[in-house]
Amino acid sequence: MPRYALLVEYDGRPFSGWQRQVDQPSVQGAIEDALARLEPREHSVVAAGRTDTGVHGRGQVAHCDMDKDWDPFRLGEALNFHLKPAPVAIRSCRAVSDDWHARFSAVERRYLFRLLTRRAPETLEAGQVWRVSQTLDVDAMREGAAHLIGLHDFTTFRSVNCQAQSPVKTMTEIRIEEVDGLGGTEVHFHLRARSFLHNQVRSIVGSLEHVGSGTWDPIDMKHALEARDRAACGTVCPGVGLYLMGVGYPDDPFADFAGG
Incomplete structure (x- = not known):
């Protein structure tokens, strides 16, 4: 076939x-x-x-x-x-x-999470972003995210319903940038790994939002990771701001795809 x-x-x-x-x-x-x-x-x-x-x-x-x-x-x-x-x-x-x-x-998955920071409710971006009303400290979130790069036990950031055999994953990249969106300032989280646990991205982004808002210090991301306890996770943010952006393969059938 x-x-x-x-x-x-x-x-x-x-x-x-x-x-x-x-x-x-x-x-x-x-x-x-x-x-x-x-x-x-x-x-x-x-x-x-x-x-x-x-x-x-x-x-x-x-x-x-x-x-x-x-x-x-x-x-x-x-x-x-x-x-x-x-x-x-x-x-x-x-x-x-x-x-x-x-x-x-597949040897890689790439995700984007869009977080909109503004007090007014989202209208045109409804269902496409997660809105929080306060501004966020992007540098603090970058500092906190750095503790998650590399090979770790991500039990804290794993759904209790996750069916993966092991919570150990290698986080290749967490890149955080502030951009001028059409509806206001957005914070974009770019995450890259060979594979992810169930709810891992949403759990990480929700916890980083705690860092950006000042609820957590950047070092608290390290403490949460090392706890290996789901109860140590911050907010699990909603799925509406999350996008599966791409998948990598050794012999990628879409390597020459120009995006048409």
Whole structure:
């Protein structure tokens, strides 16, 4: 069966997350239903990561197996037609080898979290950012984040429902920048690792917000990490500000994708 890699973008707000649910809308379900319009049978789409309720995808990667030998461009176009009106788009589709796997072949995941700092409620950015009313000390958050870089036991920043076999992960990068957004000042958190635990990004960002607001000192991030106790975690921020931006592969099928 020919295998195809899909570069997927979606608005996470109307979905219960990536993973197909029996009685709830999901991104996986929307794509599998669209595939069934092209080849009437049950389909199974595998993603690089299972995003939670409300979490968005800019560069999610998935793969599917087809009966027919499709032209990748035409397969992507046909899927986009049948995905309407769901807020899901196949940005690119590429043919890959039978042993290429969206999840297990991946060597890196990249996330962005958008935090809007303003007192007025968000309107045009509703569902796209996490708003806090106070300004944040970006330098203090950078100092706190530095304690998390490298190989650590991230039990504190792991959901109690996480199914990963080990809480030990290597955090490659946490880059924090302040930007002028259309709705006001935003703080962007860029996180990069081979893989992440369930709720790890949201737990880290929520704890760093405590540092930025002055509730915690930067060293408290180190103390929380070393506690290896979920109770030591700060706020777990909502999923609406979180975006899966990209997935890295040794032989990336989308390496030459220009973003069209």
